[in-house]
Amino acid sequence: MLRVHFTAEDLARVRVAAGPDPMWEILLSLHVLRQRSATPVFGAWRAAAKATLPDDTRWLMQLAPPVGYSPDFLTPTAGSCAVDAGIDAVLSTPVESLRADLEQLDCPRLDPRTHLLADGDVATLDSLGDALRGYYSHALAPIWDEVRAVVDADRAVRARSFLDNGCEGMLSALHPTISWSSPVLSIESRFPLRDVRLRGQGLVLVPSYFCWERPIMLRDPRRAPVLVYPIARDLHVGGAGRRSLEALLGRTRAAALEVIAGGCTTSELARRLGISAASASAHASVLRDAGLAVAQRHRNSVLHTASALGVSLLA
Known part of the structure; x- marks a missing residue:
């Protein structure tokens, strides 16, 4: 408890x-890769990810065992951030914290790099950064949207x-x-x-x-x-559910509803969808008129959020 x-x-x-924290998703997805009980939920993702995993993923798996303690320094951020910023935060961990965290790992045969990592070896830290970036690119970037x-x-x-x-x-x-x-x-x-x-x-x-x-x-x-x-x-919107939503609303408007569900301004919506501010405003207006979204002026911008009906439609 x-x-x-x-x-x-x-x-x-x-x-x-x-928003999602890429460092936490990296850590927890490494757990899922080796948890058989996760197969009913993540079976398709695991099969696709394992087909393209970089060699250094084996080292990351040792640092993040599926049961027991995983070093806290691997998840230094708390919420939405760019993956590069998250990895930079990992690599900026003080040596004493690296050593204290790694001493708690319950693994009888540690990769030699782990011992060097505990000493703050710069080249090994760079290797860890490369391993994290490679894993994210192959396993998480394809499903990050x-x-x-x-x-x-x-x-x-x-x-x-x-x-x-x-x-x-x-x-x-x-x-x-x-x-x-x-x-x-x-x-x-x-x-x-x-x-x-x-x-x-x-x-x-x-x-x-x-x-x-x-x-x-x-x-x-x-x-x-x-x-x-x-x-x-x-609330999982994927596979047939995503295709059905796109068939109903159109691809861009379905994506707009997903973004709006988390709350955003018109400019943020445009940036996330890669469209003009005018187009983002038009999509938000259609969703609002249909009762799927709500708009409220906040200072010098308009904040869009999903209505209860919008959230239900996503689900």
Whole structure:
């Protein structure tokens, strides 16, 4: 059992990450590659990914075992960021943190590079960066639009949950393994009881595509508190579901609804879809007139979000 203790200040500082975190998705997808129990959910992705995995993936798998502890330094960010920025953050880890994290790895036969990594060897750190970039390019980049779309849809669900039930209601509805009894959030875990006291730091909630069994947190209490939780699988928009949505709305407008589900301005929508601001505004207007989206002026821009009907259509 994992118990997270909140103060009133912590509840006021809860936020949902702005998008998928590539470093967490790298780590958790490495777990999924070796978890047979994940086959019903990720079987097709695993088959495609394993066909093109770079050689250095074996080293990454050793650093990220599917059961037990994975080094906290591999996931230094908390939310939407570019993969290069995330990898740079990994490579900027202080030597003492590298060593402390790697000493906790439960692996009898470590790759020689891991010992060099624990000493902060520059060439080995560069190799780790190359391995992470290569893995992301082959395994995650081809599906990243889908990852981002379902995380955006999940964010829309959390926003509506917060508006309807407040922060405590949103927290208790994150996942079936979670329960809330003020001021403690309890999470079922296969590991021994651990208490995490936020002490006014707040909590970043990170919806994850590849976190699929139960929510997880970093072990190191010195790092900023992060709770990574599985997206609702019924929000998965892929395969036949995506084709049906595109057939109904058209490819660009279906993509626009997925982006809007996470909340965006007109310029952000245009940038994500690679279209002009005028075209983005037109697509948003059609979705709004159809009752699938809502627009609200915020300062000097218009913020678009999905309506309840829009979220249901995505699901």
